Amino acid sequence: MQRRITRPLGAIALAAVSAVALVGCGSGFSSESATGSSTTLTNDSTDGLTVLIGSSSDAETAAVQKAVADWSASSGVKATVQVASDLSQQLSQGFASGDPADVFYLQSDYLAGYASNGSLLAYGDQLSNKDDFYSTLVSSFTYDGQFYCAPKDFSTLQLFINTDYWKASGLTDADYPTTWEELQDVATKLTTDDHVGLTFSAEYARVGAFMVQAGGNLMNADSTEATANTDANVTALTEVKSLLNSGSVKYAADLGAGWGGEAFGNGDAAMAIEGNWLVGSLSADYPDLGYKVVELPAGPVGQGTLQFTNCWGISQDSADQADAVALVEKLTSTDDQMAFSSAFGVMPSIQSAADQWKAENPDLVAFLDGAEYAAGVPTAKGASDVVSDFNSKLESLATGDPAAILAQTQKNLEAALSE
Amino acid sequence: MTMHLRASHRAGGSRRAGSGLRHGESLAGWMFITPMVVILGLFLVIPVGMALWVSFSDWGGRGSPFSSGVEFVGLNNYADVLTGGGLAQQDFGTSLRNNLWYVLLVVPLQTALALGLAAMVNKRVLHGRGFFRTAYYFPSVTSTVAITVLWMFLFSASGSINKVLSWVGINGPNWFNDPDGVLHTVLGWLGISNGPAWMENADFLGVSLWDWISGPSFAMFALILMAVFTTSGTFMLLFIAALQNLSPEVDEAATMDGANAWQKFWKVTLPQLKPTLFTVVTLGIIGCWQVFDQIYTGTQGGPGKTTVTPAYLSYSTAFNNQQWGRGAAISFVLFVIIVVLTIVLRWAFRERPLPRRQRRYYESLVAKKKEAQR
Numbered sequence: 001m002q003r004r005i006t007r008p009l010g011a012i013a014l015a016a017v018s019a020v021a022l023v024g025c026g027s028g029f030s031s032e033s034a035t036g037s038s039t040t041l042t043n044d045s046t047d048g049l050t051v052l053i054g055s056s057s058d059a060e061t062a063a064v065q066k067a068v069a070d071w072s073a074s075s076g077v078k079a080t081v082q083v084a085s086d087l088s089q090q091l092s093q094g095f096a097s098g099d100p101a102d103v104f105y106l107q108s109d110y111l112a113g114y115a116s117n118g119s120l121l122a123y124g125d126q127l128s129n130k131d132d133f134y135s136t137l138v139s140s141f142t143y144d145g146q147f148y149c150a151p152k153d154f155s156t157l158q159l160f161i162n163t164d165y166w167k168a169s170g171l172t173d174a175d176y177p178t179t180w181e182e183l184q185d186v187a188t189k190l191t192t193d194d195h196v197g198l199t200f201s202a203e204y205a206r207v208g209a210f211m212v213q214a215g216g217n218l219m220n221a222d223s224t225e226a227t228a229n230t231d232a233n234v235t236a237l238t239e240v241k242s243l244l245n246s247g248s249v250k251y252a253a254d255l256g257a258g259w260g261g262e263a264f265g266n267g268d269a270a271m272a273i274e275g276n277w278l279v280g281s282l283s284a285d286y287p288d289l290g291y292k293v294v295e296l297p298a299g300p301v302g303q304g305t306l307q308f309t310n311c312w313g314i315s316q317d318s319a320d321q322a323d324a325v326a327l328v329e330k331l332t333s334t335d336d337q338m339a340f341s342s343a344f345g346v347m348p349s350i351q352s353a354a355d356q357w358k359a360e361n362p363d364l365v366a367f368l369d370g371a372e373y374a375a376g377v378p379t380a381k382g383a384s385d386v387v388s389d390f391n392s393k394l395e396s397l398a399t400g401d402p403a404a405i406l407a408q409t410q411k412n413l414e415a416a417l418s419e
Numbered sequence: 420m421t422m423h424l425r426a427s428h429r430a431g432g433s434r435r436a437g438s439g440l441r442h443g444e445s446l447a448g449w450m451f452i453t454p455m456v457v458i459l460g461l462f463l464v465i466p467v468g469m470a471l472w473v474s475f476s477d478w479g480g481r482g483s484p485f486s487s488g489v490e491f492v493g494l495n496n497y498a499d500v501l502t503g504g505g506l507a508q509q510d511f512g513t514s515l516r517n518n519l520w521y522v523l524l525v526v527p528l529q530t531a532l533a534l535g536l537a538a539m540v541n542k543r544v545l546h547g548r549g550f551f552r553t554a555y556y557f558p559s560v561t562s563t564v565a566i567t568v569l570w571m572f573l574f575s576a577s578g579s580i581n582k583v584l585s586w587v588g589i590n591g592p593n594w595f596n597d598p599d600g601v602l603h604t605v606l607g608w609l610g611i612s613n614g615p616a617w618m619e620n621a622d623f624l625g626v627s628l629w630d631w632i633s634g635p636s637f638a639m640f641a642l643i644l645m646a647v648f649t650t651s652g653t654f655m656l657l658f659i660a661a662l663q664n665l666s667p668e669v670d671e672a673a674t675m676d677g678a679n680a681w682q683k684f685w686k687v688t689l690p691q692l693k694p695t696l697f698t699v700v701t702l703g704i705i706g707c708w709q710v711f712d713q714i715y716t717g718t719q720g721g722p723g724k725t726t727v728t729p730a731y732l733s734y735s736t737a738f739n740n741q742q743w744g745r746g747a748a749i750s751f752v753l754f755v756i757i758v759v760l761t762i763v764l765r766w767a768f769r770e771r772p773l774p775r776r777q778r779r780y781y782e783s784l785v786a787k788k789k790e791a792q793r
Contacts, residue, residue, distance in 0.1 A: 088738055092480055092737075092738045092741070095480055095481045095482075096480055096481065098481075098483070110739070110741075113480075113740060113741030114741065116479065116741070117480050117481045117741060118479070118481055119480070253593060253596035253722065254593065254596070255576075256575060256577045256593065256596075317481075317482075382506075382740065384740065385506055385507075385510070385740055388720075388724070389510075389724070392598065392721070392723035392724045393723075395598050395722055395723045396723070412505070412506045415505045415506060416506070
């Protein structure tokens with residue numbers, strides 16, 4: 001009988017010992033450093049810096065590696081670039097273990113989650129070039145009134161036009177659509193048995209452009225208030241619905257493509273609403289396709305588009321925050337951003353680089369012009385869940401009720417905000 | 420090994436308890452299992468314990484879940500998912516709906532197919548048995564990721580499957596981009612596009628009853644076919660092993676008694692396979708409720724959230740949305756579902772005494788036999 005009792009006890013003791021050992025082996029596993037905005041930055045450069053990036057191509061990796069190596073050579077601080085296979089998962093693991101990467105790419109819709117649990121260093125106000133960033137980008141990376149991280153670059157949506165189809169339909173440069181009516185008109189003219197007039201993905205990240213053109217958006221500019229159920233948004237979705245039902249506009253998925261760019265590249269659509277990332281993949285995958293980029297038509301309230309951006313996050317648990325900030329200042333300088341731009345087609349996040357970029361990319365001016373009237377995507381905590389729910393409803397917009405979809409989204413956003 | 424243990428156990432009865440030999444043996448036993456206990460403890464028991472704590476805490480994903488700033492929040496995380504009424508509950512309800520249809524279709528189909536294949540390749544008359552066994556088992560040893568990619572190509576809107584369907588005049592669906600439920604689509608052909616009011620208005624876990632009976636979406640249906648394709652081979656192997664263990668005498672006796680092949684299979688072979696059937700169905704149900712890799716590498720939950728499963732939802736809630744407590748709570752609810760289903764299954768597959776009518780029949784047979792012997 002005695003033996004029976006001691007055996008489980010032994011097993012429990014063993015488990016307890018290994019638990020202690022497990023907790024003990026992570027360095028700084030339970031160390032609590034100051035949260036939020038600390039005024040003095042850590043400055044221990046013995047281990048060097050780790051830069052974690054989610055790279056879209058070898059060209060991007062090489063460009064970032066070169067820029068970081070240049071900084072390393074001039075500052076004398078060791079810095080290594082790691083390419084993540086799943087950025088958000090690797091970031092989460094780093095933050096949980098207490099030993100995260102020092103500098104990393106961060107998408108604007110993940111900012112709130114990491115900022116609210118204290119993982120991020122709010123260093124934006126300490127940057128010497130902070131006034132040079134576009135103000136809409138700064139508000140995308142502001143959480144709870146604090147400017148967290150420096151925008152790395154940005155992209156906007158505009159209208160891609162297949163020039164061969166355009167000419168074949170007898171349209172000229174004078175016919176580029178500037179209003180919703182004209183968009184509908186040219187889409188109808190461009191539609192043949194072989195391809196449709198216009199395509200885009202069934203998601204907020206494309207359809208949202210119509211909402212901005214109508215004067216709405218899912219949330220206000222600071223992402224502090226839900227504005228999904230406004231009349232402007234209903235007008236926008238009603239317009240998209242009527243476009244879809246006209247037969248000359250189809251979602252990319254309905255053309256058998258994973259996204260609008262693919263449908264456009266395959267020649268299944270004469271026009272597509274996409275961002276500047278498509279330029280790179282068109283030249284790589286569809287080098288013979290003739291196309292032109294023009295600004296999206298204006299809606300009832302005016303011109304509008306969506307912008308997407310990443311920032312250079314710095315972790316609160318970094319041992320060398322001071323050098324990390326210095327590195328980010330260098331990576332967001334005009335020279336580095338122009339180098340990134342020529343390597344992988346992004347647009348510089350600072351206004352002082354705008355003229356140089358336009359001069360170097362005369363065909364893509366429309367994207368940078370969009371910065372004037374672009375709106376950001378919601379960045380409130382939990383908003384990305386609501387947006388993905390909204391996306392799932394947009395898929396059946398052609399038969400759905402715009403007002404009902406928006407009312408549900410409004411309810412979900414309000415719930416997320418009150419959490 | 421077993422023989423030896425049994426022998427020593429019997430011998431131990433006559434020996435004084437706690438004798439030297441037995442003590443040495445148990446020490447050796449402990450030494451042999453220590454590596455496994457340590458590995459299991461380190462990588463399974465402790466992480467599961469930590470996750471259980473996280474599911475009751477407000478841990479935000481930074482630093483240790485046991486650090487001072489992390490508060491105990493009771494059942495809040497579970498309440499968000501099960502009774503919250505918000506998007507979290509609705510997403511969980513949707514994921515359960517999706518996974519339920521997945522289980523309902525995959526488990527019977529894969530079990531039946533595996534049994535059918537096993538019965539076929541177990542026939543001695545079949546030429547090239549080895550080839551067929553290898554061919555059917557092959558999908559099981561290929562990585563899920565590779566097969567998922569293959570499936571995405573096969574089931575694309577202009578892919579091979581739709582091409583084949585077009586030969587027989589069927590305009591195939593846009594598989595991986597079609598969020599419509601299969602059952603809803605069929606009802607739509609019959610002119611029923613909206614459910615009755617009582618089904619539209621009543622909801623369970625934030626999903627209306629009408630949406631619960633939507634059936635799997637076409638995207639999920641493609642994944643269901645894939646699961647059946649990949650796992651049938653593994654279970655076929657289990658059935659083959661069981662079939663080869665059956666004594667041919669019973670089969671012969673049935674033949675002598677005049678049973679035809681169909682009767683032999685259903686009344687003689689299948690009842691003998693009951694333990695294997697239990698294993699296959701249980702493993703199938705557990706595997707189906709844990710489906711994750713196809714979703715993660717293939718659809719990421721889309722289209723229209725119709726391929727979100729609780730396992731994937733738990734992952735995305737924790738890693739993408741930093742709602743670690745909620746993510747852990749989802750995984751523990753899933754754990755409870757699996758355990759309950761397994762218990763129900765054990766109950767359903769329990770050894771039952773014969774129903775009274777059959778028992779009387781057999782008893783009368785035995786009595787007749789005895790009389791004849793007299």
